[in-house]
Amino acid sequence: MTEKKVSPQAKRTLIVQTPKKIDEEVDLFGWVDAKRDHGKITFVDLRDRTGKVQCVGYQQLSEVTPESVLWIHGKVKKRPEKLINADLATGTIEIEVLDYQILNRSRELPIPIAGNGYEINEEMRLKYRYLDLRRARLQKNLHLRSRLAQAIRTELFARDFVEIETPMLTKSTKEGSRDFIVPSRLNPGKFYALPQSPQQYKQLLMTAGFERYFQLARCIRDEDLRADRGFEHTQVDLEMSFVDQSMVMETVESMVKAAIQQVGGQLKDEKFPIITYQQALKRFGADKFDLRSAADKAAGKLAFAWVIDFPFFKKVDENDEAEVRDGKSGWTFTHNPFSQPQEQFLADHLAGEQIEQILTAQYDLVCNGYEVGGGSIRAHQPEVLRATFKIMGYSDEEIEASVGHMLRAFAVGTPPHGGIALGLDRLVMLLAGETSLKEVIAFPMTSSGKTSVMDAPAALPPAQLAELSLKTLAKANMQHDSQRVTEQKKKK
Ligand code: ASP
Numbered sequence: 001m002t003e004k005k006v007s008p009q010a011k012r013t014l015i016v017q018t019p020k021k022i023d024e025e026v027d028l029f030g031w032v033d034a035k036r037d038h039g040k041i042t043f044v045d046l047r048d049r050t051g052k053v054q055c056v057g058y059q060q061l062s063e064v065t066p067e068s069v070l071w072i073h074g075k076v077k078k079r080p081e082k083l084i085n086a087d088l089a090t091g092t093i094e095i096e097v098l099d100y101q102i103l104n105r106s107r108e109l110p111i112p113i114a115g116n117g118y119e120i121n122e123e124m125r126l127k128y129r130y131l132d133l134r135r136a137r138l139q140k141n142l143h144l145r146s147r148l149a150q151a152i153r154t155e156l157f158a159r160d161f162v163e164i165e166t167p168m169l170t171k172s173t174k175e176g177s178r179d180f181i182v183p184s185r186l187n188p189g190k191f192y193a194l195p196q197s198p199q200q201y202k203q204l205l206m207t208a209g210f211e212r213y214f215q216l217a218r219c220i221r222d223e224d225l226r227a228d229r230g231f232e233h234t235q236v237d238l239e240m241s242f243v244d245q246s247m248v249m250e251t252v253e254s255m256v257k258a259a260i261q262q263v264g265g266q267l268k269d270e271k272f273p274i275i276t277y278q279q280a281l282k283r284f285g286a287d288k289f290d291l292r293s294a295a296d297k298a299a300g301k302l303a304f305a306w307v308i309d310f311p312f313f314k315k316v317d318e319n320d321e322a323e324v325r326d327g328k329s330g331w332t333f334t335h336n337p338f339s340q341p342q343e344q345f346l347a348d349h350l351a352g353e354q355i356e357q358i359l360t361a362q363y364d365l366v367c368n369g370y371e372v373g374g375g376s377i378r379a380h381q382p383e384v385l386r387a388t389f390k391i392m393g394y395s396d397e398e399i400e401a402s403v404g405h406m407l408r409a410f411a412v413g414t415p416p417h418g419g420i421a422l423g424l425d426r427l428v429m430l431l432a433g434e435t436s437l438k439e440v441i442a443f444p445m446t447s448s449g450k451t452s453v454m455d456a457p458a459a460l461p462p463a464q465l466a467e468l469s470l471k472t473l474a475k476a477n478m479q480h481d482s483q484r485v486t487e488q489k490k491k492k
Helices: 015-020 122-127 136-158 199-207 245-262 277-284 294-298 321-326 343-351 382-391 396-409 424-432 462-467 475-491
Strands: 025-038 041-048 051-058 069-078 093-104 181-183 191-193 212-220 232-241 274-276 304-311 313-315 331-333 359-367 370-377 417-423
Touching: 015 025, 015 041, 015 051, 015 093, 025 051, 025 093, 041 069, 136 212, 136 245, 136 424, 199 212, 199 232, 199 396, 199 417, 212 417, 232 245, 232 424, 245 304, 245 359, 245 370, 245 417, 274 277, 277 304, 321 331, 343 382, 359 417, 359 424, 370 424, 382 396, 417 424
Parallel strands: 051 093, 274 304
Antiparallel strands: 025 041, 025 069, 041 051, 069 093, 181 191, 212 232, 232 417, 304 359, 313 331, 359 370, 370 417
C-alpha cells in the first residue's frame, strides 16, 4: 500500500455520529467487523465502541483482514431508499472510503468472535480472552457490570456512605476458607495473607468513627473450585454504626432495589420476603431457594428474599481443613465469627452453654436460588468476641494472637455496628441472565484455577525463591529449575 497520512491525530468521528454527517468528510477508527470483496468494490463493516457502519472502497480495502484496526477517511453518503438497512443504527448511510490506513493488521483469529461463544472450549476462550471479550454478548455484560457498580455507588453515596479502601496484604481474616499466602522478602519465614474479605478492617473503620463505609472489595479465598467460579470475587462490602438488624436490612434492600432498577432489572417483589433459616430448610430443603414462578422466569425477574435466624455454631466437618483449624473444640462458626449472638442467647453465649441453640444476628440475601449476600450485627464488646473464640476452643494466647487487635479496638469506644457483603459478580450474572460467573468477569480463571491469558500459577526461578527464603518440594518448580539450567547452558 502507498504511503498514507499518519492518522491518529485526525479529528475522530464516532460511528454513532455518522448518520448526522451526510455529505461531510469524517475520520473513523475501529475494527474490521466483516469484509465482503466484490472485485472492484470492497465492503467493510467498521466497528468501534459505539456501533458499526458500512464502508465502501472502490479499488481499495481488499487487502484488509477481519479484526484489523483501521483508520478510514471517507465521505458520509445517504443510502438510496431501497438499500437502507433497518437492522443497523447507521443503516441509512454508508461511508465512501477516500483514504485509509491499517493501524494493526490481524492474523487469522484463533477463536471466532461472532456469535455468543458458549460452544467454544473454555481453555481457548480464556487463553484469548481479549478476543473473546470482543463478542457483543461479553461487551454487553461488562458494560452492565460497570453500570451496576456506578448505580450502587450512587445509591450508597446518596445514603451518606464513604468509600474507603483496605489493604490487600494483611493478616488472615476468618471467612471459613483457606488463605492465599504471600511470603515477605524482608521478614524471612513470615507471610502475609490476602484478604478473604475486609471484615476486620471495616469494623475498625467503625471504631474510627466513619459510621458508614463501603468498598467494591476484591476477596481472595482458596476454596475448592467449582465450575463457575475462581479464587477471586468482588463484594459490595459495607458497614454501618448505631444500627440494628432491621436497619441494615432496610438500607441494603432499598439500595439494591434502586440500583437494580437503574440498570433496567425487574424485581418480583417490591418488599423482599423474610424467611427464617428453619422455615427455609422445611420449605426448600436449603437456605438458598428460588421464589420465581415460570412466568417470572420467562420475564427475567429477580426474586430476592432474606434469610434470618441462623445458628451461630455448627459441628466441625472433619474433612474440611479450614474448619478443623478454626474449630478446635469441635464447634466452628456457621457464617462469621465476628457476629453478635441474638439478644436472648447472649447469656448462654457468654457462658459457653447450649451452644447448638445459639442463634446469630446474621442475615443472608438470596436471589433466584443463589446466595447473593450475607452480613450480620457484630460483636462490639470484647467479652462477646472473646466468648465466641472460647466456644471454638481457643486458648487465651490463641485469642490474643488471632484477634487481640480487635479486642483492643473494642476497648476504646467501638460503636454498635453491622454490615453486609453482596456478591457483585453474582448480581451481574443474574441481571445478565447468565448461568456462569465467568461470563461477567473480564479475566476469570479456568475451572482448574489457571489465569486467563497469562499462565499462572507458574514456577519461580531459584534465585527468586532464595530471595524469599523459600525452598519448594513441588515437582513443577524443580522441573522449571532444571529447564532453566539447560536453557542457560544452551545460551552459553
Ligand atoms: N465478611 C462477610 C463475608 O465476606 C460478610 C459480612 O458479614 O459483611 O462473607
